[in-house]
Amino acid sequence: MHTDAAGEDDAKVDDILSPEGALVSGYGEAAVLLNLKTASLTTNSHAERIEALFEGDINDQLASLTQKAVDNGCVVSANLTLPTPAGQVVFQVNLIPNVLGHQVLFLFHDQTLDSNLRDALIESRQRFKDLVEISSDFSWEVGEDGCFVFVSRAGALGYASDELIGRRPEEIIISPDEYDPIPFLSDDRIEDVEVWMHRADGGMACVVVSAIPFNEEDGTRVGVRGVCRDVTSERERTTALAHAHQREQVLGYIVNTIRDEINPTDMLAAAAAATARAMGASGCRVLRTTLDEGEDARLQFEIAAEFGSGGPGQFGDDFLKFSHDHPWLREEEIEGWRVIGAPCLHGGEINGVICLWKRADWTDDDRLLVNDISNQLGIAIEQIENHESILRLSRTDAMTGLLNRRAFYDEELPRRFHRMEHDLSTGALFYIDMDNFKMVNDVHGHLKGDEAIITLCNLLHDFVRPGDVISRLGGDEFALWLDGVDEQTAVVRSQHLLKMSQKLQDLSGHPDCPLGISIGIAVYRPEAKEPLESLLARADAAMYEVKQNSKGDFCLAAPYVAKPNREL
Structure with a gap:
């Protein structure tokens, strides 16, 4: 975040x-x-790592593209390699x-993964090419x-020529019965x-044989001559x-x-199901990390998705104990299952962590594929x-962490109404507004005003019961929803809250204008209906x-009376 010439902070996406x-x-x-006029920025939550490119002098590549887009008045696209904190x-x-x-408007699409995958594939293919021997x-x-x-004279397949002379070809051929005839004894070219x-x-060794028989002048076969080429490396490369191509196809299927x-x-x-099917596993489990509270905080795992049947009842801590120094794939036999896991x-x-299990052993291709899949899941x-x-930010108030107005009105209250229609219970809505709050800001400043807001928030947390709801509607206005409360209980509860709110007077802007609250109550x-x-x-x-009357008090609204339905 930087400031423009007017000294105002750039707009935030929230x-x-x-x-x-x-x-x-x-x-x-x-x-x-x-904004080209004010040099101010508006960014979304994904732009944190590239904001530095716009600080001070804009990145040269971006500046050049910006000039081109503005001069031509059209959309400009380019692939750029840009520095980020990572x-x-x-x-x-x-x-x-x-x-x-x-x-x-700058729209960034991260192609690093695709680029790296292409480079890795090219490198892999080059490696196989380099391994092919002459x-x-x-x-x-x-x-x-x-x-x-x-x-x-140089011999063949590691044998000296003298070691082969006098031996029959079928002695060094694997499964000679599968060849009819044996190429070294063929009567035809x-x-x-x-x-x-x-x-x-x-x-x-895989050997490609080319041969031709030779005969005496009278047609009697004397023998067979030929050449061999060791193509083992080529076959291994193929x-x-x-x-590798099969792994690419499977990985592409899972990513898509x-x-x-x-x-x-x-x-x-979807990833758990696709991975289990693609790898022929009996089941797949994907776990997400959570962090323990306290000084000895450590990574824990909770099941985020699971597909398939059978498998171990649970994985031990040792199996899931990956670290930054040893983030490698792990295999174990657990309860008769061959389990493979990767961070x-x-x-x-x-x-x-992704874990898969089946009864059969895992192949080297499986191990490579699990590592590729785990990176995509990350x-x-x-x-x-x-x-x-x-979602959390869109539902909560930034200062207090309470539900905001939209979440309270549009989500929480309708859900409560729907539930009460089934169990026919009552509930009470408390509207709370702070008295003389403006004077706190005027006299002590906004930091003191924020302290007053937080103090009231803490009082409300102490006041409500489990299952009740607190919302900050904006400014110094709050709302409470109390389950199972009728008119009589609402009055008693409001009196108790007013007594608790006397602690706010220590933050008053002036003794003659004590900081307090006014409460409006409606019972549902x-x-x-x-x-x-x-x-x-x-x-x-x-x-x-x-x-409008005394402040520092409560008022219970009159019961709701439905208006008669007048037919015209």
Whole structure:
């Protein structure tokens, strides 16, 4: 965050009432709205890591794109590698000029993962290419008796030429009965026939054989001559590439399954199902990290999603004990199941674990794929946590942590009304407004005013019971919902609250204008079928009646009476 020439802070995205804030908050990645006249910024919650690019002199690459977009009056897109606190990140940046006047909208799309995956794939393929050894061709001849009579001087497959001469080819061929005829004894010309053979060191080699028989002048076959080429490395490379391609397809299927989920909270369930199916596992469990309270805080895990059947009842602490120094895949046999687990990482921090189980052993390809999937889940978990954080911020008051007006009116009260319609219980709505609060700010300053707000908030927490609801409606106005309270109980409770509120007088702006509260009360009875709007209006009117009279008191609104339905 920096300040413009007028000294005012840049707009924050949580100001949902501003058009700028509403514009950038709906974008799922980093978004920045730059006012070219005032040099002020409006950012969303994803833009924290790139805000430094706009501080002082804007990043040269972004400045050049901004000039181009403004001069041409059109959208400009580019792929840029930009510095962030976490290191260099590859972004696709889209610039939209003339937004809400003379402002430029920057939309960032993180392509680092895709870029890294492509680089990793290229590196992997290059590695396999480099591992291919120069073809080790050797020539040979088999005599009339079916034994080698000649082998190239350099030998073959680790054997010296003298070690092969006099031996029959089938002695070093793996499963010679599968060949009809054996290529080294063919009566016809052959080309590029693959044969698996034993190496001198006990290993196996895939050899491509090309041969031609030769005869005496009278047509009597004398023997067979040919050449062999060791293609073991090529076959291994082809197999490895096929496995890598298969892993890419499986990983792509899982990533697309996650991305297809509109609701972020459903991502992990979709990932668990897709992973179990793709890897042939009996089941999959995804766990998210939680943090213990207290001085000895440590990572704990809670189940976030699960798919499949069977599996261990639970995983021991040792199995889930990953650390930043040892964030590696782990395998164990638990209750007869072969369990494999890997930590999910985001930004180098462990935020979850994926575990899969089946009866059979896991292959090397499985292990590589689990690590790839865990990295993707680390990103998904971070996205879910960001989504949950945004939801919490949208429902709570920043200063007190209480429900805000929208959450209280639009979510909490309708839910309470629906429940009371079933159990026919009563409830009471308390409207609370602080008396002489303005004088506290005028005399002692806004910090003292904030202290008064927090003090009242703490008093209300001490006043309510479990299950009751507190909301800060804005400024010095609060609301309480008390379950199971009728008119008589509401009066007693309000008197008790007024007595507790005397502690606020220590924060008064002047002795003649003591800081206190006024309370308006409306009791809801479900049998009266009172609309929510009517209940709010009755409580509000009762509170203002106190304000207009004595302050520092309460007023119980008259019971709701439904208006007769007059037919025209």
